[in-house]
Amino acid sequence: MKFYRPLRPFKAISFDLDDTLYDNHPIIIKAEADFLVYLRTTYQQLAELDARKWGLYRDLLVKENPALQHDVSLWRKEIIQRIMVVYGIAMVNAIKYADSALQVFLQLRSDFTVPEKSIKLLQQLALHYPVIALTNGNVNVEQIGLHDKFKFVIKAGNGLRSKPHLDMFQQAASKLDIKVEDILHVGDHLISDVYGAQNNKAQAVWFNPNHTKLDRAKLLPTLEMTDLQDLLTIL
Incomplete structure (x- = not known):
């Protein structure tokens, strides 16, 4: 544990989710690969869709509408719709299919178990402080068993800009009836x-x-940790 600034008193602890409480990298790689298989095998028009083409449409859409990067689920749905229409699926069907496909992806990207070590840490911290989550991602916290480990979870999207913008920190502080500076954020x-x-x-x-x-x-940062268990030493 290394300190870069003096640690001030705090009133709540917020957590990032992906790559903080679990290793998201292999999870998202597998989910992306499985999702492309799903698209290719479910819709014959998409039989030639590959990761390179997906990436091109992903980058194109966020260039056209930068605000999409603040809502990764909406961004993905827009990519699916665009690809489907380009590949010959009627817009009226693409809109409907994209909704269903998004739910498939959310299930795939949330198909994992959070390490027990992380769950126990959250439970221990919650004995001392309100513990919340602020995430730019779209993991299903109920599916991965974290829905009851936080006082609440705030996700980017629906008008809330993603971190590093103030929006989620501000909403969290408002819900907790504290100031933003009273939050210790872990990510x-x-x-x-x-x-x-x-x-x-x-x-x-x-x-x-x-x-x-x-x-x-x-x-x-205020401080750096290589093991989240060190949080217990600063309570």
């Missing part, structure tokens, strides 16, 4: 989590299990 990402918290006056714990260098940091 792995140097921009969305560390910069997002520090730039918005919250404190940031940088979870860095891979011993990554701080080269990409815009602001220093």
